[in-house]
Amino acid sequence: MPIIVTLDVMLARRKMRSRELAERIGITEANLSLLKSGKVRGVRFDTLQQICEVLQCQPGDLLSYEPGAGDGG
Amino acid sequence: MLSRCVRALCALGALCLIALPTFVWSSPEWIAQTAASQWGLASHALRLGLHNRLLGAAASMLPALVALFVLWQLWWLFGAYGQGRIFTPASVLRLKRVAQGMLCLPLAQPLSVALVGLALTMDNPSGERALILNVQWHDYLALLFGLIMLAIASVMGEAVRVADENAGFI
Numbered sequence: 001m002p003i004i005v006t007l008d009v010m011l012a013r014r015k016m017r018s019r020e021l022a023e024r025i026g027i028t029e030a031n032l033s034l035l036k037s038g039k040v041r042g043v044r045f046d047t048l049q050q051i052c053e054v055l056q057c058q059p060g061d062l063l064s065y066e067p068g069a070g071d072g073g
Numbered sequence: 074m075l076s077r078c079v080r081a082l083c084a085l086g087a088l089c090l091i092a093l094p095t096f097v098w099s100s101p102e103w104i105a106q107t108a109a110s111q112w113g114l115a116s117h118a119l120r121l122g123l124h125n126r127l128l129g130a131a132a133s134m135l136p137a138l139v140a141l142f143v144l145w146q147l148w149w150l151f152g153a154y155g156q157g158r159i160f161t162p163a164s165v166l167r168l169k170r171v172a173q174g175m176l177c178l179p180l181a182q183p184l185s186v187a188l189v190g191l192a193l194t195m196d197n198p199s200g201e202r203a204l205i206l207n208v209q210w211h212d213y214l215a216l217l218f219g220l221i222m223l224a225i226a227s228v229m230g231e232a233v234r235v236a237d238e239n240a241g242f243i
Contacts, residue, residue: 031243041241 004064005038007051014055025050076155083148090137090144098130108193112186117203120196128195132188136181143174160229160236168226175219179212 011021022032025047034040035047048059055061097103101121109115119125150167158164183206190205 027243035243040243041238043243047243 001038002065002067003038004066005036005062006064007036007062010055010057010061011036014057016055021051021054024054076151079151080148080155083144083151087141087144087148090140094130094133094137098126098133101126104129104193108189112189113205113207114190114193114203117190117194118197118201119193121193122196125193125196128192129189132185132192135185135188136178139174139177139181143171143178146170146174160233162233165226165230165233168222168229172219172222172226175215175222178215178219179208182212182215183208 011018018032018036019029022029025032027047035043048062051057051062052059097107104121104126105119108117108119146167150164150171153159153161153164153167186205186207190203194201194203
């Protein structure tokens with residue numbers, strides 16, 4: 001999948017732990033971990049909005065497009 | 074609560090399916106009575122020797138085994154539903170098996186009655202043996218509900234696919 005989730009980078013910039021973010025946006029830590037590793041089919045706009053609100057960032061700060069990255073997966 | 078009720082009915086049904094034929098086939102009087110009232114053999118002389126009864130009992134077990142299979146699948150299915158395992162491939166498979174079992178009943182029941190008739194009249198002189206073709210209203214209902222269950226199973230299969238896809242979204 002050429003869409004790369006860069007949530008972990010944003011979390012590091014904001015010096016926030018995954019657990020805290022998960023609690024604040026109301027999803028489980030396990031699901032947040034799946035999201036960070038990109039092992040999900042998609043992200044709901046609702047979830048994206050909440051992450052952006054908590055981390056004070058734009059959706060583009062959490063996702064990037066890298067052609068050819070992980071094709072076939 | 075609903076799943077417990079269905080499971081209790083399944084257990085009761087299975088008990089009846091095992092106990093009632095055993096009771097009927099152990100008594101020549103009961104066989105004669107049931108043959109007249111349910112199997113359309115009222116006008117035939119019945120032979121109730123041991124081998125006739127054993128063959129008859131074996132033939133009558135055919136729909137009972139199909140019904141036991143359906144009840145077992147329902148028992149498992151509602152156990153899963155009771156535990157919240159609704160949209161799973163295993164539940165859909167059991168639902169399909171229930172449907173397949175119900176579709177087999179309208180075939181098994183008339184075949185069983187025909188074989189029972191033969192078993193109880195096979196020792197009669199030629200011309201007095203009975204081959205009964207007995208299709209009843211509940212055979213039609215089993216066919217109808219079997220087809221409906223098959224359609225529901227297909228819909229549930231699609232629901233499982235959607236639920237699986239939905240679970241992939243965070």
